[in-house]
Amino acid sequence: MGKWLRGWCSGVGYTMNMAMEVSVKSVFHVVAAGMIALASSSSASATETTYGAAGCGLGSVLFGDEGGFVQVFAATTNGFFGNQTLGITFGTLNCGEGALDTVGARVFIEANREALAKDIARGSGETLSSLSALAGCADDAAVGATLQQHYTAIFPDQSVPADAVSDAIMTTLSDPALQCTDIG
Amino acid sequence: MYLLVQTFVVLAAATGVPASTAAADPGAGRVDALVLQARVAGLARSAAWLGLGHWRPTLWGGWKSEADGPAFFLAEEDGKHDPAAELEATIRAFFSREWVQTPDWLPAAGRAEDPGGEAVEGPGSERRPVSAAIAPWRVLPHPLCRFPARLAFLEDVLGIRQEELPQVVCPGLEEFRQAMSVTGVDLVFSSYYLNNPASAFGHTFLRIERAGSLVRGVRRDLLDFAIDFSADVDTRNSLAYVVKGLTGRFPGRFHRIPYYYKVREYSDYESRDIWEYQLALEKRQMDALVDHIWELGWTHFDYFYLDENCAYHILGAIDAVLPDLSLLEGLKSFVLPADTVKVLEAVDGLVTGVHYRPSLRTQFRARAAGMTRQEARAVLSLVSDPGTVLPAAFEAEQ
Numbered sequence: 001m002g003k004w005l006r007g008w009c010s011g012v013g014y015t016m017n018m019a020m021e022v023s024v025k026s027v028f029h030v031v032a033a034g035m036i037a038l039a040s041s042s043s044a045s046a047t048e049t050t051y052g053a054a055g056c057g058l059g060s061v062l063f064g065d066e067g068g069f070v071q072v073f074a075a076t077t078n079g080f081f082g083n084q085t086l087g088i089t090f091g092t093l094n095c096g097e098g099a100l101d102t103v104g105a106r107v108f109i110e111a112n113r114e115a116l117a118k119d120i121a122r123g124s125g126e127t128l129s130s131l132s133a134l135a136g137c138a139d140d141a142a143v144g145a146t147l148q149q150h151y152t153a154i155f156p157d158q159s160v161p162a163d164a165v166s167d168a169i170m171t172t173l174s175d176p177a178l179q180c181t182d183i184g
Numbered sequence: 185m186y187l188l189v190q191t192f193v194v195l196a197a198a199t200g201v202p203a204s205t206a207a208a209d210p211g212a213g214r215v216d217a218l219v220l221q222a223r224v225a226g227l228a229r230s231a232a233w234l235g236l237g238h239w240r241p242t243l244w245g246g247w248k249s250e251a252d253g254p255a256f257f258l259a260e261e262d263g264k265h266d267p268a269a270e271l272e273a274t275i276r277a278f279f280s281r282e283w284v285q286t287p288d289w290l291p292a293a294g295r296a297e298d299p300g301g302e303a304v305e306g307p308g309s310e311r312r313p314v315s316a317a318i319a320p321w322r323v324l325p326h327p328l329c330r331f332p333a334r335l336a337f338l339e340d341v342l343g344i345r346q347e348e349l350p351q352v353v354c355p356g357l358e359e360f361r362q363a364m365s366v367t368g369v370d371l372v373f374s375s376y377y378l379n380n381p382a383s384a385f386g387h388t389f390l391r392i393e394r395a396g397s398l399v400r401g402v403r404r405d406l407l408d409f410a411i412d413f414s415a416d417v418d419t420r421n422s423l424a425y426v427v428k429g430l431t432g433r434f435p436g437r438f439h440r441i442p443y444y445y446k447v448r449e450y451s452d453y454e455s456r457d458i459w460e461y462q463l464a465l466e467k468r469q470m471d472a473l474v475d476h477i478w479e480l481g482w483t484h485f486d487y488f489y490l491d492e493n494c495a496y497h498i499l500g501a502i503d504a505v506l507p508d509l510s511l512l513e514g515l516k517s518f519v520l521p522a523d524t525v526k527v528l529e530a531v532d533g534l535v536t537g538v539h540y541r542p543s544l545r546t547q548f549r550a551r552a553a554g555m556t557r558q559e560a561r562a563v564l565s566l567v568s569d570p571g572t573v574l575p576a577a578f579e580a581e582q
Binding site: 107108111112114115126127129130133134 | 407
């Protein structure tokens, strides 16, 4: 019985080693934050209140307004079922219709903020290329290089609100040289 | 009179009632003939029909559909337990020019829940909700708009022609098909390895490869859609959670969501590796799968944690469009997500490719393993103080 309870369909354990997991996770995240040197939006920073106002991202749901690993813990322990952590339905995820109907660039940026920060720091990566494709830009490499140049403007510090990040990226993409045709 | 007619047309346009009466009414004779034809052919017992309605044999020799929402059945009596009645009702409903748009189980205007406690919703948005909450369906679109996979099946086996059916417009269905624009289907399996490397529990869902994700010849998988089956959980109480989960007290539903959300959730936040199994489906089968998922969006399934769980229903959806493979028979009484992968892999040629997406944690470990001591030390000092000046020996790229 105990085995069954350990998370089929999401596979999240419902066991005593949760506490250990959280600490492993946090250490991992902090180190990962170091790896991407200066990246402002690691999971560690998400445990502060910065992500509460993230609007559309996973983080806003995952960390909610409670903040901290308590929330991660709750999410993890409740994770028997696929979407308990996210409450994603046809129309929710704090985004209304946006996240569902239009897989738009702005929604994409908010949901992928951390992965984007990492990609932009090194000027390339799957998330960055996907954004470039979504925004209808002509050349992924040029987009990567340009965003990389603007890294510190886009992610000035850890407390930068999600909206500001999206705005900064969208502004950068609107550079005519990048020929992004789909940035609304 | 003119006003009446006009009102009807306007209503028709809004709700999917046939706006055009130009299509020839084949009359009751044709419909009766089709019903008889279906009966003679024994369609109600065919694997394809049973699959589309998710009917499974009961221990007592009857049938029971796993679908638990009333909008999934058209038979007035008991479509859930009677595949034959449901088949006949479906044929008649498809030809119907008048049908009940507001059955009494639909929520009254202004209420989000029906008397049974289920929010009635569709998988798309023919009526767009203003807020983030899902708007309840107060008017059901025509059965032709709700059951496209059943329609395709009946057209195929009974020779029903498009032009003899009522000409209905289905904006929600069209929007859904457009959003999916399916060019490929993957079964996605995510593991959970963090504390117990020997464990391979997991979660399965579908990735719908969209035409729009192919940009300048390169596929951008993150831009695809995920189709997920999960329970709408309404409690944070662990005990209630376990009890309700084991006894089917949570309604499970199919959801669609941009694939990148799933990647971020599993790969980044939960440190779970992801495997994507590409399925060798013909275009016809992919379209049927998308249509069938749309059908499933009209209902819920009571979620049983041990057997009727995500993996089971995802496989059930595939089974509905590949009835000849009897995929569900390959499952044991308790369904582990990994089992569904085994079932699919056991079918010759069904899985054409496997793509592995390591979690952020896996990637981090792989990178950290390749570091020199000096590099590792530099990383650690960066963690404690982002302003640390790196040793001059490091190249800019590092």
